[in-house]
Amino acid sequence: MEKIMAGRWKNDLTRADVTPKSLFLNRRQIMTGGGMMLGAGLLAPGLARAQGYSTDETPNSFGEISTYNNYYEFGTGKSDPAENADTLTIDPWTVKVDGLVDTPGDYSLADLTDGMTEEERIYRFRCVEAWSMVIPWRGFELADLLDKVGVQSGAKYVAFETALRPDEMPGVRFPVLDWPYREGLRLDEARHPLTIMATGIYDEPMPKQNGAPIRLVVPWKYGFKSIKSIVRISLVEEMPPTSWNMANPREYGFYSNVNPQVDHPRWSQATERPIGGGIFAKRKETQMFNGYEQDVASLYEGMDLSENF
Numbered sequence: 001m002e003k004i005m006a007g008r009w010k011n012d013l014t015r016a017d018v019t020p021k022s023l024f025l026n027r028r029q030i031m032t033g034g035g036m037m038l039g040a041g042l043l044a045p046g047l048a049r050a051q052g053y054s055t056d057e058t059p060n061s062f063g064e065i066s067t068y069n070n071y072y073e074f075g076t077g078k079s080d081p082a083e084n085a086d087t088l089t090i091d092p093w094t095v096k097v098d099g100l101v102d103t104p105g106d107y108s109l110a111d112l113t114d115g116m117t118e119e120e121r122i123y124r125f126r127c128v129e130a131w132s133m134v135i136p137w138r139g140f141e142l143a144d145l146l147d148k149v150g151v152q153s154g155a156k157y158v159a160f161e162t163a164l165r166p167d168e169m170p171g172v173r174f175p176v177l178d179w180p181y182r183e184g185l186r187l188d189e190a191r192h193p194l195t196i197m198a199t200g201i202y203d204e205p206m207p208k209q210n211g212a213p214i215r216l217v218v219p220w221k222y223g224f225k226s227i228k229s230i231v232r233i234s235l236v237e238e239m240p241p242t243s244w245n246m247a248n249p250r251e252y253g254f255y256s257n258v259n260p261q262v263d264h265p266r267w268s269q270a271t272e273r274p275i276g277g278g279i280f281a282k283r284k285e286t287q288m289f290n291g292y293e294q295d296v297a298s299l300y301e302g303m304d305l306s307e308n309f
């Protein structure tokens with residue numbers, strides 16, 4: 001196992017220390033069994049570990065990360081996605097890139113990810129329901145993808161859509177949300193180096209319940225901004241509609257930055273419950289921007305964050 005050389009990462013645990021061994025050794029089987037072929041560069045050995053962005057906190061186990069999920073297309077219970085997401089077909093996978101871009105089109109996953117530099121990044125991840133995890137994602141910066149497709153000058157926002165497959169997604173027959181699941185970022189948020197397109201967790205390809213084959217991760221925002229199983233990325237001029245905001249605008253704003261001072265109408269956002277610590281785990285105080293304040297506060301300078309929640 002590679003150890004860390006420098007930077008903010010001070011954790012000298014190896015993958016094996018924090019991953020149940022069977023899962024750790026299973027990657028090869030999962031890859032062959034699942035028939036999942038990503039772009040050749042993606043699974044190359046010697047994955048670089050991002051030194052500037054990873055947290056030094058101990059990650060949750062692969063088991064925790066892949067069995068306690070929110071993916072309403074597969075049910076609203078935390079264990080539903082792990083139980084039901086198996087039916088999702090992820091190969092082949094096409095992502096439509098459209099709107100204000102130089103090279104719009106239907107990209108195969110291999111074409112979309114070709115040339116991207118993949119790294120492992122360990123990010124704090126916090127749900128608006130006030131639980132949190134620490135997750136070692138594998139992915140690349142969304143900014144690199146945006147550069148590749150060429151963002152035109154009129155674009156101000158990036159809109160994302162999840163696949164909508166009634167035959168494969170038992171949850172979409174319930175009108176919990178207005179499907180397909182939709183999310184959006186302001187262009188400068190999308191271009192921020194903390195914003196990644198993730199294709200795996202630990203050394204595994206992305207589990208389906210976590211949003212295979214490709215999902216967004218925005219660590220300073222509540223988990224629901226991190227949209228899964230993306231099939232469309234649109235560069236647009238106007239702030240795009242987002243599923244949770246459409247469902248309940250009073251509870252879910254466009255920005256959705258983690259903010260201990262702005263409570264969700266139905267529960268406090270001041271503290272969070274780390275998943276995996278057992279019943280004796282202490283709640284933690286939630287940090288502004290989920291602990292990424294130094295990195296991202298400048299994006300919101302001059303904005304009233306209780307208005308723009």
Ligand SMILES: Nc1nc2c(c(=O)[nH]1)N[C@H]1C(S)=C(S)[C@@H](COP(=O)(O)O)O[C@H]1N2
Nearest residue numbers: 069070071072127162181210223224226228
């Ligand atoms: N398509 C889609 N993406 C989604 C969701 C969803 O229901 N559907 N849930 C969101 C919410 S509320 C959270 S907290 C995170 C959970 O990600 P995880 O299961 O990988 O931890 O996914 C987000 N992305």
Ligand SMILES: [Mo]
Nearest residue numbers: 127128223224
């Ligand atoms: Mo969430």
